[in-house]
Amino acid sequence: DTAVSQTPKYLVTQMGNDKSIKCEQNLGHDTMYWYKQDSKKFLKIMFSYNNKELIINETVPNRFSPKSPDKAHLNLHINSLELGDSAVYFCASSQSRGGYRAEAFFGQGTRLTVV
């Protein structure tokens, strides 16, 4: 059973389009994240949700809109895609532990290419 699964694995689309990436975790974790890994391989946090509530938004353009229908799901919708949005997007989840943060588990990534 895949602990954190995201779809699609690959996404090729034209500039200006709108696309969504879906993520689900079956670990019972209370926190989910979206990370972006650019061509320089740097993993940067975009959003963090705890029990469906947005906790962290790291100055991401508002073309990116996350949605968490329940604590097991965190989707990412991107409007008006730009060339610079090309990257690998990783979903992850982890569990709060009394003020500490347990390790995060990652989905396999969505490789987005905007042409």
Place this chain on the structure above:
Amino acid sequence: RKEVEQDPGPFNVPEGATVAFNCTYSNSASQSFFWYRQDCRKEPKLLMSVYSSGNEDGRFTAQLNRASQYISLLIRDSKLSDSATYLCVVSGDSSYKLIFGSGTRLLVRP
């Protein structure tokens, strides 16, 4: 100053070598520390958590120095399969934030 800093490498070592990676972090309030491994075109995977007392898992030893805000990873008896990028991860000013370093690339040659 970056929140988490690592030497990007690459570290190119022969099989059987011992190699050490270092990582510094800027937020003295950070409470959680990890080393992850990422293979090419794959997701990051937890290698080990880092505890204040230091911890060991087989050939891997992690150390934390809170006073110097420094984390290390030591790999003994390197294997070809250890070739990967090693990511230092630290919780941020919020416990809901895990911050990744830019990674250190390790190449183990026969």
